[in-house]
Amino acid sequence: MQPNNSISLKVLTAKIQQAAETENWSRLQQLDDVLRTLLLPLNSKPKTAQQQVQITALMAAHRQAYLALQQAQQILQQKIATADKEKERLDAYQSANSME
Numbered sequence: 001m002q003p004n005n006s007i008s009l010k011v012l013t014a015k016i017q018q019a020a021e022t023e024n025w026s027r028l029q030q031l032d033d034v035l036r037t038l039l040l041p042l043n044s045k046p047k048t049a050q051q052q053v054q055i056t057a058l059m060a061a062h063r064q065a066y067l068a069l070q071q072a073q074q075i076l077q078q079k080i081a082t083a084d085k086e087k088e089r090l091d092a093y094q095s096a097n098s099m100e
Contacts, residue, residue: 008038009054013061020065023072028065035062 012035019028035058047055 009051009058012038013054013058016058016061016065020061020068023068025069025072028069032062 012031016028016031016035019025019031039055042051042055
């Protein structure tokens with residue numbers, strides 16, 4: 001991707017949205033790295049109106065992806081906590097049965 005190509009911003013926005021929708025978190029991390037590389041040169045230059053619109057859309061897509069990732073992390077943490085509780089119960093059950 002060309003860092004100064006405004007079409008790249010559209011493509012990156014679509015790829016970020018797709019990665020978030022499919023919960024492809026490793027791909028999202030890769031795209032986040034691309035995002036940094038793409039935006040750094042733009043920070044030091046004046047932006048066209050089209051670039052600014054595309055950057056705004058990209059930021060919104062990135063924010064949505066971040067929120068989806070946070071939600072997925074919370075769900076995973078809940079599943080881990082549930083699994084830990086179930087393991088504790090199973091261990092207690094097995095311990096009680098071995099004493100009989």
